[in-house]
Amino acid sequence: MTPTIAVLGLGNLMRTDDALGMLAIEQLREYAELPAEVRLIEGGTLGLDLLHSLWGITHLVAIDAVDVGSTPGTLVRFSGPQIADLPVSKSVHLLGFSDLIGVMRLMNAAPEEIVLLGVQPESTDWGTELTSKVKAAQESLLEAIAAQVADWLPSSPSIVSHAAFSQLS
Template sequence: MRALILGLGNALMTDDALGVLAVEELQSRYRFPAGVRVVDGGTLGLDLLPLLEGVDRLLLVDALQMGAKPGAVFRLAGEEVPRALASKLSVHQMGAQDLLALAELRGHLPGELVVWGVQPR
């Protein structure tokens, strides 16, 4: 079983740095077992596609546009994720949406998919 924790965001932007900062914090505080990879995906978009090959579990951390109060935390799983991302949920919009859609088309969408995110200001 291979798992990938993928933080998305831009460290130069304030609220948009959520995924990058979360991954940095995880890497500094914890040691993960073999088979778990923690990656700062930045704003690489489709360039991240090869990372999804062979992954069974994917956890995305990102700023999410949910129309909620800034700072609100959201967890989406399974079927909620493709529908939400297709509606331009991520502040990276096309990057995250296209990454998951193309992974699915190529047969590399992980069986377990969870997104944790925070509503930016």
């Protein structure tokens, strides 16, 4: 069966590094040549209202600032049972994200595959600019997203050029 893939950007554009997930969606639109059937969703800080957007998605990549107590700018990846095991305090939004997935599981409607890709934030204070360390991690985050999406696509086409993403930095 063809997977129905979505990339979900989470975060608050006014909370410095927390904007990471939202910005990633914008950058994917601009720089990545994703197949049209891959949905890019600006999730923002919406909660249950995202249910409708995620309806029917079989493969989901969620992007968010994730606080794992690591060096700011560190790329992190969680998948499979790790998603369910994540302590709720590890991400600025994870309480919400894990609740949303919990709701979808109860409804028998959760995606089969869920991957959370994120970057350790330096700051989630008020502000509309990423910190420099997180900004520097954007390129590798986008590559990780593209690689994840390509991995799920049946023909695994090359959907992204390193050169395109490197325009960011």
